[in-house]
Amino acid sequence: MSIFVELEIQNLLNETSDLDEVAVRLISSLESSPDQISLDNINALARFLNHSGRYLQLAEFVIKNIDNENFPIPWPYFMEALGHATINLDEKVINALIEGIQESESENEAARSAALNKYSPLLGEWRSNRKYRIHKDFLSNKKNLLDQLITLRTQQLYEQEKVLLARLQKLYPGDSDVAHEVREHRQRHALEILARRSPRARSPKPEELSPKDPEVEKVLLILLQSLRDQAEETPEMAFDFAIAAFMFEGYETALDILQFCEPTASLAWFRMEVLLQCRRFIELLNEIAQVELAYAHEPETFFATAYLRAQAMWGIGQKHTAVEILEGLLASRPHYRAGSALLSIWSGGQ
Numbered sequence: 001m002s003i004f005v006e007l008e009i010q011n012l013l014n015e016t017s018d019l020d021e022v023a024v025r026l027i028s029s030l031e032s033s034p035d036q037i038s039l040d041n042i043n044a045l046a047r048f049l050n051h052s053g054r055y056l057q058l059a060e061f062v063i064k065n066i067d068n069e070n071f072p073i074p075w076p077y078f079m080e081a082l083g084h085a086t087i088n089l090d091e092k093v094i095n096a097l098i099e100g101i102q103e104s105e106s107e108n109e110a111a112r113s114a115a116l117n118k119y120s121p122l123l124g125e126w127r128s129n130r131k132y133r134i135h136k137d138f139l140s141n142k143k144n145l146l147d148q149l150i151t152l153r154t155q156q157l158y159e160q161e162k163v164l165l166a167r168l169q170k171l172y173p174g175d176s177d178v179a180h181e182v183r184e185h186r187q188r189h190a191l192e193i194l195a196r197r198s199p200r201a202r203s204p205k206p207e208e209l210s211p212k213d214p215e216v217e218k219v220l221l222i223l224l225q226s227l228r229d230q231a232e233e234t235p236e237m238a239f240d241f242a243i244a245a246f247m248f249e250g251y252e253t254a255l256d257i258l259q260f261c262e263p264t265a266s267l268a269w270f271r272m273e274v275l276l277q278c279r280r281f282i283e284l285l286n287e288i289a290q291v292e293l294a295y296a297h298e299p300e301t302f303f304a305t306a307y308l309r310a311q312a313m314w315g316i317g318q319k320h321t322a323v324e325i326l327e328g329l330l331a332s333r334p335h336y337r338a339g340s341a342l343l344s345i346w347s348g349g350q
Contacts, residue, residue, distance in 0.1 A: 004036045005044035023054045027061055039072040046077030055085040066100075075101060076112035083115025094119045108133075142172055149181060154299055161185060184266065224250040228257055235260040239267065242274070251277040265295065272308055281315035284308065303329060307339055314346065322346065 008029055012022045030036060030045060049058035058081040065071040079097075082089060098120060101110045110123070111130035117123045145168055152161040165185055168178045227245050231238035238260035245254035255274045261267050268291050275284040288305045295301045306329045314322035326343045333339070 004033070005030065005041045005048075009044075009048055019052045019054070023049055023052065023057050027057070031065075037071060039074075042072050043074050043077065046074040046081075050077055050080050050084075053084075055081040059085050073100070073104065073106070075104075075106050075110040079110060079113040080115045083113070089116070089119060098122060142168070142175070142177070145171075146177065146181065150299060220248060220250070224248065224253040228253055231257040231260045235262075239270075242270070246270075246274060246277070249277075255280075268294070269304070276308060276311055276315075279315060281312040284312045284315075288312070303333060307342075310339075311342070319346070 005026070008026055009022070012025055016022060026045060026048070030041060045061075046058055049055070049061075058077065062073060062078045062081075066073065082097075094116070097116070101107055107126045108130055111126040114124075114127055117127065145164065149161060149164050149168070152164060162185070165178075165182055168175075169182065172178045224245055227241045227250075231241040238257055242254045242257040242261065245251075245257055251274055255271070255278055258267065258271050258274065268287070272284055272287050272291065275281075275287060288309050292301060292305050306325055310322045310325040310329070313319075313325065323343065323346060326339055326346070330339050330343065
């Protein structure tokens with residue numbers, strides 16, 4: 001992209017604060033340098049003239065060069081200048097303007113300006129069409145990116161998913177669909193961390209096998225009761241309190257707190273994790289069936305519920321069935337590390 005005009009503007013403004021003089025010298029400089037006549041430079045000049053209120057000078061500059069076939073007309077800025085300048089715009093002038101736009105196939109570019117819409121319904125129609133195309137492209141691009149997100153999630157590419165979510169937030173700030181995906185991503189990541197830190201998900205260490213300090217246990221019980229009481233008083237924070245209780249391995253308390261939460265997808269998945277830690281395997285199997293029906297349209301549902309069902313079946317003593325479920329899961333997703341590790345543990349313990 002050429003920066004000839006931007007540099008000229010900067011140099012001239014350093015020399016003088018007279019904007020009329022800057023405009024005259026800028027136009028003269030560009031006209032005396034035919035090799036610098038490009039759309040980027042013409043647009044830069046047009047922006048400066050319009051922003052500094054030199055509408056008539058811009059209109060005269062364009063009209064002077066309009067017969068030059070190598071001169072790129074800055075249509076939206078030119079139309080803005082005509083709309084603000086004290087120039088008589090009769091039907092003949094407007095028709096000539098429309099004809100010029102159509103001949104250069106610049107309808108979409110000209111539609112960026114609404115300054116002359118009152119003179120012709122056609123100009124307003126171009127602008128409406130442009131808005132529609134922008135909105136359509138907006139939705140199409142968002143859908144494509146969300147489809148990419150699902151692909152990354154299915155392949156468990158966490159970091160790539162995180163990068164794409166950041167891009168979506170930047171492109172579509174405040175979008176409810178994007179905000180939902182961000183919440184789901186954070187919640188899923190939090191549950192994965194909790195699962196890794198759970199005593200059932202890591203090998204016991206010598207210090208974990210030693211008797212627990214009664215004083216610590218007493219303080220922990222007080223803390224868990226406080227979390228439960230706070231959740232009842234402020235149900236909008238109940239989900240956060242439940243996660244806190246889960247992190248302190250107060251699984252029954254976490255399950256009790258969840259009764260105060262509003263029903264959401266995040267709640268349904270987290271509740272099943274809590275039921276698993278509480279060893280309520282029959283309840284877990286019932287909830288898995290409900291979640292599979294409710295979220296059958298989501299590609300991750302099958303894999304996540306299969307992993308939980310296998311653990312529940314193992315918990316009620318149906319070890320052969322549990323292994324079969326996990327082997328079926330790994331046949332579809334061989335790189336599912338959590339499933340591979342669990343199957344290895346089970347195979348060694350049978």
